[in-house]
Amino acid sequence: MQKLVDGIHEFQRNYFSQDQKLFETLTEGQKPLALFITCSDSRINPNYLTQTKPGELFIQRTAGNIVPPYGTVHGGEAATIEYAVSALKVKDIIICGHSHCGAMSGLLDPALIEKMPAVKSYLEHAESTRRIVDENYTHIQEADRRLILTVQENVLVQIKNLKTHPSVAAAVGRGELKLHGWVYKFETGEVFNFHPDEGQFLPIQAEDIVLSDLELDRTLPPI
Amino acid sequence: MQKLVDGIHEFQRNYFSQDQKLFETLTEGQKPLALFITCSDSRINPNYLTQTKPGELFIQRTAGNIVPPYGTVHGGEAATIEYAVSALKVKDIIICGHSHCGAMSGLLDPALIEKMPAVKSYLEHAESTRRIVDENYTHIQEADRRLILTVQENVLVQIKNLKTHPSVAAAVGRGELKLHGWVYKFETGEVFNFHPDEGQFLPIQAEDIVLSDLELDRTLPPI
Amino acid sequence: MQKLVDGIHEFQRNYFSQDQKLFETLTEGQKPLALFITCSDSRINPNYLTQTKPGELFIQRTAGNIVPPYGTVHGGEAATIEYAVSALKVKDIIICGHSHCGAMSGLLDPALIEKMPAVKSYLEHAESTRRIVDENYTHIQEADRRLILTVQENVLVQIKNLKTHPSVAAAVGRGELKLHGWVYKFETGEVFNFHPDEGQFLPIQAEDIVLSDLELDRTLPPI
Amino acid sequence: MQKLVDGIHEFQRNYFSQDQKLFETLTEGQKPLALFITCSDSRINPNYLTQTKPGELFIQRTAGNIVPPYGTVHGGEAATIEYAVSALKVKDIIICGHSHCGAMSGLLDPALIEKMPAVKSYLEHAESTRRIVDENYTHIQEADRRLILTVQENVLVQIKNLKTHPSVAAAVGRGELKLHGWVYKFETGEVFNFHPDEGQFLPIQAEDIVLSDLELDRTLPPI
Amino acid sequence: MQKLVDGIHEFQRNYFSQDQKLFETLTEGQKPLALFITCSDSRINPNYLTQTKPGELFIQRTAGNIVPPYGTVHGGEAATIEYAVSALKVKDIIICGHSHCGAMSGLLDPALIEKMPAVKSYLEHAESTRRIVDENYTHIQEADRRLILTVQENVLVQIKNLKTHPSVAAAVGRGELKLHGWVYKFETGEVFNFHPDEGQFLPIQAEDIVLSDLELDRTLPPI
Amino acid sequence: MQKLVDGIHEFQRNYFSQDQKLFETLTEGQKPLALFITCSDSRINPNYLTQTKPGELFIQRTAGNIVPPYGTVHGGEAATIEYAVSALKVKDIIICGHSHCGAMSGLLDPALIEKMPAVKSYLEHAESTRRIVDENYTHIQEADRRLILTVQENVLVQIKNLKTHPSVAAAVGRGELKLHGWVYKFETGEVFNFHPDEGQFLPIQAEDIVLSDLELDRTLPPI
Ligand SMILES: [Zn+2]
């Protein structure tokens, strides 16, 4: 703990003055670019990874970057997403999984979390991930590849869950919000994003989204 | 979005190599110093504030740094806390509120969140905060002071909620885990922590905790 | 009631013998072609509409053909879907809305259901529908067109909810299950189905599905 | 699927015109005789069995014709029942179990549904059925008789659950709603209904109800 | 508080020795005659009213002697009932309402409990009572008579809820458990119990039950 | 049952007249001294133990004197506590555990409650108790001592849960409500209360509370 307190004092002495103006401006309100949903894992620092400044990323972090479908639990995820979309009007939501994720390891090997009933219960929102990997990837059994694959599929599953949130559904429907599925390999610094047209995660190049054009900016003619 | 992608490319070109060794070591597992619970607010960067490196802080972020009591919702908060305490064996948990918090503004003025049912529902876990401020602080009506006070009381309320989590209760009882209540004023760079003996938040100096000694490291004699 | 009893006696006298062999064969088990999810509305008879015999359609009916996302309520919808996919291995799921739906009228005009708390509560699973219509269709205010449009959008919303069910997600992923969105106009006998490529509902012609090819029969390469 | 589309086209060509007038009249609203609650099983067609026309039966179908008690899950069953009683003012509710029910087989043999967590969870609303059969019918062990008996007891259990729904309790109390417990043996075409005075299910003859006279049309004198 | 401590000391000095033998015997286990469910109201003392000694009554007390239907909330009521029936094998359950009940006043006049969200939420399990009184007793508007009537109807509603508990349903079915509905008018010392055959509450004379004979000790012949 | 009816008649003949005046006065409303939360156990009679009269103790009783944290289940405990504090304005809440508690035995030995799913589920609100005893009291294995210790720790755990209730948190904060943790050894007539300063339960002497002074009557200065 003393380390953290010392760190704060160092921040106050050596860094705060650089951003003081920015911080003072931000008292008038935040206007973040995006909602960034990722795992609580200590090895991830979203601001460092994206080189963003205070005020730029609204960040939601719980174990396994899980997004319970709307209505399941009136928990923090639904509130945070709704606030980001309805109050802050973010234009993008990123769900970012990561390599070596402990939550995903627990999903693959329930013995690891047997004595953690709350973790077990939360992972029910990744039950689709578990079934997809269990039933559709029998050809990949090697542990490392199976884990990273689970991380990848889980990002896509959580994006499906995300689409059930009303604020997201409405904003996506009128083309004002885009959803992105990323995987961060912290040990190499690589970030991959999902390309729906190619059906795979590729090294991030430019602004890619996980929605087909047809989902975006669509209104139906009444029949 | 392009800004974030550009930021990642900059991180990969100019920063990753500095921490490459650290990141590679961390593939063997994380061993964070503490669980840091704070708001999703874009103006907060826990690693920057505490000058910590990847691997040092396990971070939970949802709107309003709220911790539903154990059993309320089997949501991300309970799972993340349980994983931090039972699997990672963190020694400290910090709940860190902050100035100008939008969630706390919504708690004081329900009109602000009337069209956000998920936010409204989540703030029920801060109903104690609302009642304490409403009933016990009639002498403070000035808006700014009332908001920061709400942030302060909410940190203490959420610590009470945190104490209902079994992993926390057991680890605190045997003296292996300490709980800390902080408030971060981002516009001045100040951090305050709660001193139970003085009944107030003071500028952080050293390792302070919100528990009386009697709660820590205690076993009862059977009657 | 006497009418129903008389109807049963007529069925037993005049109709049962025609299908007796079929019914006897069916004691060995059902093997339905599809799960048909529709409203409880008395004006819909799925078997009559599709000219199917006993044993061909597994049918789920609740008000508004609503499918709560997985995990929301451990209710009949989740169980019925899971049984259809995991135990009966249906190859298709149809969600079929209909014209003049009372549940959708209630969604558009809450005054109609003010004294029906259970209906109100159930319609929270169509909150995405409500927001989409409210926010994205301000250009269509004429009551009849607005209602049929709500029925159409609700079919698409419930298909999104359906995709969060693990048995569905896994079977869709390996190309063994297809999802279909239909609207039935009982007063004209017309049935429309959703074409994702054209972004609209068209008179049903052939086996159309609401999934893009990319969602079907896809396995990812590990990154 | 093509079979269903072909069936619709056949319906449109050969059947719709017969009922066209009826369907057009029904656009003004439905006025069903009864709410018919039965299993999703593909071998049941309530309209065929009772020889009813469109507009006559409001139909609720989920696996096992289960009715969670009021307040348990704010799911489709509560909403559908409330809508039928409060909005449509049906005069009768029938709960109709059936022979060879897969849900009831799963209740008797949990191994059958071990991998179906949503089914398992839903069957908790038939836990009374399970305990009644397990504890009170040790004298009947032959599998077929035990299954049909389970179906019978489950109809009575679900009627008890139905009585906890406020709209039902109030309408039954003033004699405007009657409850009926049926079992349908599809392989013989027989329908049995429960006679409270005789304590058994008998071949349906006339309008029988499962309530004693004392439950119907009763107001208390204040003490 | 000092009054309570003084009372304990008086109990220890003057009363304990009288019952000491009984208390010592009871360390071997309790074998209560009945489960007595009543309101938390301070004006009720079940042991005094029934002149019972320690060990004779297992007592459940929450506001309004409400029994949520099984599965609604996994709360104290379900656990207490299950323990009484399954572990202690009580032969009788009494639900005892009382005159001047504050919870029932709140049910009739929601303004009284507007600022008590937990009370409001709990009274949803008495929503049947509210609707029955509201819809079926328009002929009784005088406040005192309406309140006692609400208490009476609520006892019957809670008995319906009680019947959904599996342990109760099974034990009632085999004739080992009887259910009783009482109302206690504390200001006159009168106790009334419900007679199903007469459809009213009468001054208690002998062992009366709220079940018709047909509900008790019944096994069905398989059809 | 006849025994209870006879007891009531004896009460009416021989005891009621003594308290008739008190009872009549109490029709104007109750003004209890305290909320007394204890187990449903038949061996406990709170009024006898504290020598209190009708009108003096508001009493909540469920198995194991468990208090689910606020928001967990909208059950009877939350409503009863809220009513006692907000409507009746009690000045003290006592949570009173007792020796030989069956619920606490079930917590220590899950085999005892394996067939009681509702009890098992309710005991999740004592999961902190279970973990504390399991992890921190390995030095006490003797069954009797371990059980009484569990009772003691459970009282403290439930007081932590009680503090999450908003009405309690606000009233404690302004010094209008005090919380007390007691254990009653019925076989000796002893009552112990918890002394936070000494970290143990001691024979009750005077008005002791489980809160440190700092928790009581505290308002924060805004930072
Ligand atoms: Zn992770």
Ligand SMILES: [Zn+2]
């Ligand atoms: Zn904030």
Ligand SMILES: [Zn+2]
């Ligand atoms: Zn409809």
Ligand SMILES: [Zn+2]
């Ligand atoms: Zn069935």
Ligand SMILES: [Zn+2]
């Ligand atoms: Zn009362």
Ligand SMILES: [Zn+2]
């Ligand atoms: Zn006990």
